[in-house]
Amino acid sequence: MERFGEIPLALLDVLGRSVLMRTLDRLRAAGVGEIAVISDTDPLPPHPSATGCKFSVASPEDFWAEALQQFRRLGRNSECILVLRLGAWAELDYAAMVNEHRRSGSSVMRAYSPREEALDMFVVSSGSQSEAAALLRGELREQPMAAVPHKTCGYVNLLSAPASLRTLTLDAFVGESEIRPCGRELRPGVWIGDGARVHRDARILAPTFIGSCCTVRRAAVVTRGSSLEHHSEIDCATVIDNSSVMPYTRVGAGLDVECSVVGFQFVHSTQRQVTVEIEDPRLIGATTTQFSARTLTAAGWLLGLLPNVLWKFLFEPAPEAVLGSASKAFGPSPPVIGEPSLAPASVESQTESYREMAARRYGNE
Amino acid sequence: METSRPVIVKRVPESLNMKQVRVFLEEVRPLLEHDRPQLVFDFSLVRKIDAAGIDMLLYCMKEVARRDGDLKLASLTPQAQVVLDLTRTGRLFETFATSVDAVRSFSGYLPNMVRQFHPEPELEAESGGKAA
Numbered sequence: 001m002e003r004f005g006e007i008p009l010a011l012l013d014v015l016g017r018s019v020l021m022r023t024l025d026r027l028r029a030a031g032v033g034e035i036a037v038i039s040d041t042d043p044l045p046p047h048p049s050a051t052g053c054k055f056s057v058a059s060p061e062d063f064w065a066e067a068l069q070q071f072r073r074l075g076r077n078s079e080c081i082l083v084l085r086l087g088a089w090a091e092l093d094y095a096a097m098v099n100e101h102r103r104s105g106s107s108v109m110r111a112y113s114p115r116e117e118a119l120d121m122f123v124v125s126s127g128s129q130s131e132a133a134a135l136l137r138g139e140l141r142e143q144p145m146a147a148v149p150h151k152t153c154g155y156v157n158l159l160s161a162p163a164s165l166r167t168l169t170l171d172a173f174v175g176e177s178e179i180r181p182c183g184r185e186l187r188p189g190v191w192i193g194d195g196a197r198v199h200r201d202a203r204i205l206a207p208t209f210i211g212s213c214c215t216v217r218r219a220a221v222v223t224r225g226s227s228l229e230h231h232s233e234i235d236c237a238t239v240i241d242n243s244s245v246m247p248y249t250r251v252g253a254g255l256d257v258e259c260s261v262v263g264f265q266f267v268h269s270t271q272r273q274v275t276v277e278i279e280d281p282r283l284i285g286a287t288t289t290q291f292s293a294r295t296l297t298a299a300g301w302l303l304g305l306l307p308n309v310l311w312k313f314l315f316e317p318a319p320e321a322v323l324g325s326a327s328k329a330f331g332p333s334p335p336v337i338g339e340p341s342l343a344p345a346s347v348e349s350q351t352e353s354y355r356e357m358a359a360r361r362y363g364n365e
Numbered sequence: 366m367e368t369s370r371p372v373i374v375k376r377v378p379e380s381l382n383m384k385q386v387r388v389f390l391e392e393v394r395p396l397l398e399h400d401r402p403q404l405v406f407d408f409s410l411v412r413k414i415d416a417a418g419i420d421m422l423l424y425c426m427k428e429v430a431r432r433d434g435d436l437k438l439a440s441l442t443p444q445a446q447v448v449l450d451l452t453r454t455g456r457l458f459e460t461f462a463t464s465v466d467a468v469r470s471f472s473g474y475l476p477n478m479v480r481q482f483h484p485e486p487e488l489e490a491e492s493g494g495k496a497a
Contacts, residue, residue, distance in 0.1 A: 256453045267447055274443035280415030
C-alpha cells in the first residue's frame with residue numbers, strides 16, 4: 001500500500017522530518033552532487049526543493065517516462081547515478097555502495113537489506129542507457145539480470161504499511177535507527193519543537209516527540225513513544241498512547257488514541273490492522289496549512305469566547321454561592337450521557353469527567 | 366413468577382451519521398420503552414460512525430438502564446471497533462462475536478429452574494435483523 005490518506009509514506013513526517021527529507025540529507029552527506037526528485041503527490045510543507053534538489057510532480061501515466069528523462073539529463077555530467085524508490089527507509093552507506101560499484105565494473109548494482117530483502121535502490125552506470133530504461137520501465141520492481149548485489153548492514157524499514165511508521169518511530173526512540181527527533185530535548189526522552197504549546201495540566205510521558213507549532217490542550221496525555229508531528233493539535237483530555245499524529249491534524253476532545261496512526265481524516269489501528277475514514281471533524285479534523293488562516297481561526301475562537309465569559313462574569317453567581325446547594329452535592333449527570341442532542345457537549349463539562357478517567361488510568365505514572 | 370422476555374436484535378445501518386441516526390432512533394425508541402428491554406445491536410453492516418452515532422448509543426444505553434434492561438453489541442466490524450475504542454465507548458458495552466452469542470448471553474441471567482423450561486430466549490428480528 002505504502003500510502004496513508006492518499007499520501008506516500010515517504011512524504012510523511014517521522015519525528016519532525018519526512019523520510020524523503022532525511023534521505024536527501026543522507027545523500028548530501030554522502031557527497032551526491034545533483035538530486036532530482038519525482039513524485040505523484042504534492043508534498044506537505046516544508047518543500048523538498050528548499051534543500052536544493054530539483055522536485056517535480058508527474059502524473060502516474062508519465063511518471064516513469066519523466067524518471068528516464070531525468071536519468072538521461074543527470075547522466076550527461078556524471079559517471080554513475082543512484083536510483084532510489086521511496087519506499088523503504090534504509091541507512092545505506094551510499095558512498096561505499098558507489099565505490100563497490102566502481103570496483104565491480106558492473107552496469108547495475110542493487111542494494112539488499114541485512115535480511116536479504118531486495119531494496120528498490122540501485123547504482124547504474126550513466127553509459128548503460130538500455131539497462132536504465134529497462135529498469136525504469138519495470139518501475140524498479142523487476143530484478144535486472146546483470147545486477148550485482150550490495151548487502152547493507154545498516155538499519156532498514158521497508159515502510160510497507162502505515163504501521164511501519166510506528167515501528168520506525170519506536171526504533172528511533174530506542175536508538176536502533178539513526179533518526180533523531182527534530183527538537184529540543186526538554187527533559188530525558190521528551191523532545192519539543194519550536195513554537196509548540198503544551199498546557200500546564202497536560203501530561204507528557206517519555207519517550208515522546210511534540211513537533212513544531214503543535215498544541216496540546218488541558219488534561220491531554222501523550223505517552224508511550226507517541227509522536228505529534230508539526231501543527232497538530234490535541235484537544236482537551238485526549239489520550240495519545242503509542243501513536244503517531246500526522247502534520248496538520250486535529251484530534252478532538254476526550255478521545256483515546258491507542259496504537260494508531262492518525263491524520264488526514266483517517267485512523268490506522270496497528271492492533272486491528274485496519275484503516276478507518278473518520279468524516280466527523282469533531283473526532284479527527286484538519287488544521288489549515290496556511291499561517292493566515294490559522295491566525296484568523298484562533299482570533300475567531302477568541303471572539304466567540306468573549307460573550308460567554310462576559311455573561312458568566314455579569315449574571316452567573318460565584319462558585320461559593322452554589323457550593324452548598326443539594327443539586328451541587330449530588331452532582332450533575334455525566335455530560336456524555338444525555339438526551340441525544342446530536343451536538344458535542346461543552347468542552348468545560350467534558351474536560352472534568354475525562355480528566356478523572358485519564359487520572360485513573362495513568363495516575364501512578 | 367419469572368418469565369422469559371424477548372431479546373430483540375436490531376441491525377444497525379451501514380453509516381451512523383446524523384441523518385441515519387435520526388431514522389434509526391425513531392425505529393428503536395418504541396423498543397427502548399418496553400419494560401426491562403433486552404436489546405442486541407448487530408453492527409455487521411456498519412462501516413462509518415461519527416459523534417452522532419456515539420451519542421445515540423449512549424442515549425440507548427441510558428434509556429435501557431433506566432428500565433433495568435440490557436443492551437449488547439454484536440458482530441462489530443473493525444471499523445466500528447476502532448471508532449468505539451477511539452471514543453472510549455467500547456468499554457461501556459458487552460460485545461459478542463455474533464448476534465446469536467449475544468442473544469444466548471441473556472439466558473445466563475435466568476434462574477436455573479426457569480431456564481429448563483426456556484432453554485433459549487425468544488428472538489425477535491427487527492427490520493431485516495435475521496441474526497438467529
